[in-house]
Amino acid sequence: MKDGVQELVNAAKRNGEVINFDVQSWLKSVNVLIKEVLHFEEEVRMKRRCLYRWNISRKATKITQDVRHLQKEGTFNNVAHPAPPPMIWSTFREGFKDFKSRMTHVNRVIEVLKNEDVRMIGICGMGGVGKTTMVKEIIKRLEGLKAFDNIVMAVVSQSPSIQKIQSEIAEELGFKYDENTESGRARRLYRRLMEINSILIVLDDVWTELDFEAIGLPSQLSHKGCKVLLTSRNEDVCKEMGSQEIFTLPVLTPEESWELFREIIGKPLDYPDLAKRVTNECAGLPIAILTVAKALENKRKYEWDDALKQLQSSAPGSISSMNDKVYSKHTMEYGWGRGYFSNIDSVEEARNRVHSLVDKLQRRFLLLESKWGDHTKMHDIVRDVAISIASRDPHRFLIRCDAEKKGWPKIYDHCTTISLIPINIDEIPVGLECPKLELLHLEGERYSENSMDIMCKGMKELKVLALVDMGGISALPRSLGLLKSLRTLSLNGCYDLTDISDAIGRLENLEILSFRKCSRILELPKEIGLLKHLRLLDITDCDRLEKIPHGLLSSLSSLEELYMENSFRKWEQSAAESEDKRMASLVEVMSLLSNHLKVLVIDIPDFNFFPKDLYLTIQTTIRFHISNSLGPSPVRTPSTRAGCYAFENKLDIVESDAREFMEIQIVRVLFKKCEDLMLGRIKNLKYVLNELDQEGLQHLKVLTIRECPEIEYLVNGASWTQQTAFPLIQSIELWGMPKLKAIYHDQLPQSSFINLRSLQLDDCPVLKYVFSLSVASNLVQLQSLSVAMCPQMKEIVSKERREHETASDIIAFPKLTNLTLYELSNEFVGFYEVNKLYSNNEITDEPKDQNVVGTSYDEHQSSRSFERVATCES
Template identity: 40%
Template structure:
């Protein structure tokens, strides 16, 4: 019985002892807070010191990463924040240690409550500190910064231009159209194409049209690896491949992995094989759209752009507003009448509404005094801008790249000839043809018409490159003011040796410019011309005057120092009576043009110019073409438009054995010379090279009925009582007959019927009683 009781009581005692131990553990912990608070505080201090050390080390890593423009991981930022908070709280706890050691009742009685609280707080905070130390074991502190999107680039200024806003709106619409995958923006250098595509990129991202927008600058010498690298950088793509093909495949894979992506290729100078770079488009990736910019219209076509937008220069109001802003000009009306303000307006005009020129010139002159503005205006007018900060570097060199990229020597030389005319002048393309023939610019050319075809091809190329523009008059072109300044700057270099002084009328030939090795001179002079000029290497002289003065200003010895001259163009230079005798010394002359030079009674001296190939008296009154002109055995083109020639001496035309083109206009207007006129025209039959004729006859009776011009390929023949009215002749003839008041018998029985087979345009100004059969 006793044994059983003992067996029963033993487990109970053991259980009670276990419960006691369980109950004593928290009690002991609480007593530990009270009696071991000092060790708890000491432990917290040590843990906080360790945490501070780790926090310092982490901060060094963060500082290094930030210096290298890396992104700090969010976990690192969070840990640092928690550490700073925890350390601050620990320091607040440790402040109580001093008070706990003092006790209460003047130190006779320990402050048990404070010691208990301090020990507990120190213990708990030490655990938190230890946990933060453990969290310090992070794998990465910082990461490479994601590439910024091009939409973040500043496009300040473009929004204020209504002309740009409209184009940008149209480009955005094209980007939204799924039928277009290749879109182009073209325009001359410096017009603002790059700024526009950056604005488009920004808007495309804002409107969420694409998941990614990337951009690469192509430039005149495309570097595939550089293009791949620029696109890769925007995508955060790192290339490990060594070969271009391997990089292209990697880039293509990355681009295909983006559902909607816009690839902007800026400044494209020639066709780019996108597949070789690794840019999928069209069927290769319907979600990839290409937006390119180029200063060449034909490049946009070569790239098969489905939609093309042309950016022109600013309008005058936009240009002035931009210039005002960039130059810091006050628009206060009280200032608009000052000399400085007027000069500022003139300087702005010299920038030709071209944004890059406006911004560069305006910034360079911002805050400058009136003398600086006056000096800048003079330099801009003379195309000499080396002293205007950044103009040569930013404006001239940018546009000169377009010139350098023209390729052939011929088209470069042709472009420089376009600089010979004043600002805003309509440049007759035919003038350029004749200059080119005279100075032997063209290779493998056998006729004037072949040279004309080549010139028109050059004009088309230069228009597509935005170096030339359509003129306001028929068969003319224009050149932008700033582009012309660049052309003059290039042409004035020693290897070209041009002198161009035709923007202002000089009262006399500049004294310093009378004895130099110029090859080309274009000058506008209103006073008497000197007789002591010496230009031993001069090949082309274009001289312009104001014929309203009616002052004879050509000395007899004027041409004495120009014996190598090949092309002579005199415009509105008043000549009275006869030509200077020194003209006969120009034995190398191949083209002579006297345009609206008054009334010349005697042109016989021209007969001495045996190498002459082109002779034009357009608009100069000459009643008779003398027999001496028949000596010009090399003459290919004779232009008598608006000359009022009544008579060509017998035998002159038949003697011009190499004559190809004859422009008579409304010559032969004397009713008493009908038979003489018919005899003159009959002389054309024996010219085997004769292909081109422009003539205006008052009656069909002037045309010999048996005259058959079998080699004629191009013509414009007008028969009417009215006088010739066209100011410019279109030298690209379309084989046109213009007829008035004729009868069927007059047509069918005359020599005209042989030309009907190649007639393309028949113009009848009154009803006619015949049926035309081709």
């Protein structure tokens, strides 16, 4: 009997099952009894005298009873049961590195998962950045913390299978489905999950929105203890599925990449400099670093050299700033020329389409955010794949970033797009024929008119031509007129260009013309007026341009966007003696508003050049950047133009009289529509908002005021209406304000300044405090505060409270992370003299101002750290 049970047990063990406890106990008892029987038999042989027979008889009776008892208990329905699944983390390979770029996210995710109100969290990032590896580390740490009763993980993938997801979850919970249908399995899984008090379900590699009900996952309302952690390459998926928190995982820093690479190699590197270059080509992607490092382990130098060459083969490293910027401006201009925008009627609509697509690609991590706000970046590996795809049929893009070495391509007749950087145009072969070419982008130093003629004759279907930073072009050749299909012409940075008159008028289908930074052009040729289809004209930074013939601009009846910053300034204010000497006037420009003009960027000598009888309605749709600051000025703010035309409505007004420019109706309307306002050295201006816009500058986001000698308050509440002041303002900079007494005086509506994020005060000698209690309570968005060279400043929040204000009105600026206090009063007491908002123990690793004293206002503030704190005694 024992042998039969043992055989069943052995079979169960081979199947990985767990032997039932009663079976194990029975077998143990049987083995003990067998030993007793053997010992008894030996005793019988040794003790045959009559004296011992009675004792032996008793033992025999006892053994017989035990045998019968075990025989009775030795009948089992099952000797074993399926083994429970192993702890999920026990199957994970080691591989997570506690880099700073990772640990910040790991700790934050764990912290958020502990929040009872959070049901779903998303972790997103580009493919290969390490999302799955990080999630596995999070699971291991959660298991150690015993934060959940169960943690399960299912891989979703690009083509999700509900049945596969259900099976993976069930397997890790240790049960099998009897049901065959998805709906039946969903009900079974739902019931099982509802039995678990707290469970974390990890869904890895999610590409599209999942139907939780179809899978069998309970909702937050039905099971608050069931949380979901998902990873995806698409931020939109995380949002669509209802993630309450989304974490974006960045690529590794160069230092982290190098550390990981060395660790994988596992021994001193024979070629450290070469290894660093190879590591840099992996561009911070852990999966690329892992693959390349393992492939090069124990390899010889020539194999390392070859690997580096292959990694660099399609990487446009020679393009200036290529790794930092992908130009949205070029995307729109080139796309428009190629006719890519279907059902689009205007350049602005096309730009909006581009921005929407860029945002979508960023959310899917095919494009990355850049430190340049109006640009985007493309990861090296994504770029290489994109170039590879674009080079095949039916696209046939030819993109070379080392064209200076390789010269003009030998195979080009099937190409639709060619981009060569840098290239010498004088290398173009005679007899060139590119019958399918629609877009040509060239950057280089050398140019020859003969090569340009060859190019124009062989590319008659060309729709987009960009000659960028091309030296040696003094005039456009007449052969350019052969390009009858040309819709976009970009000559940006052609610094030798002086004359475009010969060919430009013959490009009758041209819609976008840009020659930014062509600083030798003195006159805008009248032939441009022949371009009846022209929608966008950009002559930004043509700083020597002195003549635009009268009537030229007004003849551009289809013009939608005009960019002239740091360019022509000699606007006609009154008619000249002879017609040929007349210049373009602002009356011409403004007349275009009645046609199609939607964007206007100009410099003017004086706002009085705007006719006072010219009327502009607030309903007029126009984006603008208008400045009367001519040339370098200590009060002029940095330009908002950056090449993609995505600026905010901006006014720069310097060295002017407020009483005079406020008499001009157009200026008053521009103030109401303005989003970015700079005022410098303005006379006759005491209360900014009261005198510029009684409606409160409802659209303003950025305000910069410098060296305005008479300003006392931004708002004087004593003469203010109930209109909210600065409801959208995000940034305020006040500098060199000798009479500024306070940001505002008296009372303001509750929502004033509610979106303020950055405040900078410099050289305000009579300013004693920054905020009153009532306004301070609104500043929940404030992130950066800088107060410098204010010798009368005694406190940030005024202790001079009104009757309705109490200490409880104070808040502790929960988002403030950058604080600068410099050269303030010797009597400076801190944020607030009575209820101090911050304590010295929060200002670490920086020189401390002994005057910044007090205790934390709230318990939660004690754990908050600043990104930047600078303090200095006066």
